[in-house]
Amino acid sequence: MWKGRFREETDVRVQEFTQSLDLDWRLAPWDLRGSEAHARMLARTGILTPEEGEAILQGLETLRRELEAGKLAPRVELEDVHMNLEARLTELVGSVGAKLHTGRSRNDQVAVTLRLYLRDRLEGMVDALRGLLEQLLLQAERHEDVLIPGYTHLQQAQPIRLGHYWMAHFWSFLQDARRLDFARESLALCPLGAGALAGSTLPLDRHATSWELGFQGPTQNSMETVGQRDSLLDIHAFCLGVALHASRLAEDLILYATQEFGWLRLSDGFCTGSSMMPQKKNPDVLELIRGKTGGVLGRLVDLATSLKGLPMTYNRDLQEDKRGLFASLDGVERVLEILPPLLDGIAIDEDRALAGFRDGLALATDVAEYLVVRGVPFRLAHEKVGKLVHWCLESRRDLPSLSLAEWQSLIPEVEEDLLPLLDLRVSVDRRKTFGGTGISELRRQRAAGRRSLQVWISR
Known part of the structure; x- marks a missing residue:
């Protein structure tokens, strides 16, 4: 790639150290999408001839089929997904394949590929988060007449409806839905055409590639485009919000399912036993949900720490930006997948809950x-x-x-x-202030929650 400037081959240890295929090979389909849009733009602007553009597009389509069939194996000496795909394209279509990178740097290529991938990935997060929010609304309706102790400082405070408790978590996770909106909005502009840092002397049409790829338009400043990772920080913030709220919910359920509290029972299918103690029923799933949160927080801090001292614009440190992000997205996705069925299987011992109020x-x-x-x-x-x-x-x-x-x-x-x-049910239903635990307010906020969820989904 840089053989014109260098007179020595890259040391094999450097190849192993600098490769990013363990991170970015998953981005291959999105890299092809960006390359297709770039090739069409080059042909439209006359930088490529129509024949060259068509040859490249056919080669990219062949690459896509090879990827889908699992026939394309990356080579470590080519460093990353982008160079592997370009090398294979050149094998398929000859020297014209080397023209694809005209007017493009790996800096803007990486940025657009990652944005395309994250845009689709976050779209899937919408459905996952929606499933959890709908389950919390269902639990709030299912348990609207169940009375439980409400706690502050983990000490009994006032009686509440269990439905009110579920709605508390609903509104917390709905805030995460809004964070998800913000994270998706931060991906709205297209980096392609920013080049290494200063744009290009070639007549690139950045608006055309932006619209073809479904972006609102091109990014405004080429230096900022390749040097910032604010959109990734926004996604980390969304992941952290979900993880924190899921961890607090998990902590509550672990406590309420203990012998000492005892008024909440977890489904056997979402617990494990002990290899030594036959009587044990351990809330391992909830503990793992709680345990994953530290990693999500740490990975946000990891990226922020890397960014804080980087000079403008691109630095190789940014190659590591995807490692923590992918891990957090994978972890949060699994949490959102397992929480709704776990909640659906919860049973409540109402008598045991009421017994906790015995002293009044x-x-x-x-x-x-x-x-x-x-x-x-x-x-x-x-x-x-x-x-x-x-x-x-x-x-x-x-x-x-x-x-x-x-x-x-x-x-x-x-x-x-x-x-x-001095009756628990009378006490609960007298709390009719807006947002209170009374039955009329619980039903009102459930309806409001349903409307808010529908507005979010439609948006």
Whole structure:
């Protein structure tokens, strides 16, 4: 490739060290797409004769068939997917094949190939993420009447509907859908024609190749085109968002499925056993989902660290940009594939969940707000109810078991109308503020979630 400038053959150890075929051979079909558009543009602008353009296009079609049949094996000494395909094209069509690279550098060729690949790859992510969002909506409907403890600091806080819990995760993952939109938008412009860094003296028609390849237009600055990897950072950010949200969901489900919590049961098909302890049912799938998140985060930091000190424009460091990206996309894709069926197989022990509320202390906030309605300043109400809770714990009494007389001896402002409010279902359904856990609000946000999902899919 650079034999005109060099007088020594490349050391075989350098060939092995610098090759990227383990990374980029998967990009071969997309490299052919970019090459076809480039060849047609060269022929239209007169840089190639019509006969030369047609010969190259026929050769590229033969290459495509060889790839699909698995008959094309890459050679390490040719470094990467791009040079391997060009070398094989020249074998097929003769010296005219060497004209394909006219007006093109591997810098812009790599950039357009990767964008074409990522554009298709992210399109598949839309369907995968949609499947998870639809499953969460289904769970929210399926469990709308199931009451469970809500936690802060991993301590029982207030009663909630399980459907409300599922919707919390739905809205989190919908944010990832918006991140996916942003990542896809960052791939909207075509790098082809930027050359090594400064464009070309040849009359290339960058707009024509952009439109043929389905881009909105060409990138604006040739230096920025080959030197930046912002679009990859955006994709890493999307992957990290999904991984973080999936990890938090996995952590919850692991906890709720323990003997100590015990009100959530995972399907046997998504758990494993122990090689030594016969009684074990381990949430390995959820633990692996949680475990993959560190790698996704690390790979984003890896790319950002590589980019922070690179001078304009292209540097060979950027060859490594795909290694972490492909690993994160592969990992997140597997997570999105396995989470929906895992969630679909979850069973809830409602009696066990309700047993966790036995002492009624999760209703303490209801009592404080009851006092507020009767004119007691909230801080004073908070103090009064806090003392009541302390008395119940010391006396080993459950909140719902107190008689009206006992209530009034502890909090004189209490009237008989408090007692019907000390019911879990009543408590949950009184939380009708926008976004609350009451049944009317849960159904409203489910409908809103469904509309938001449809808008996202249609967009």
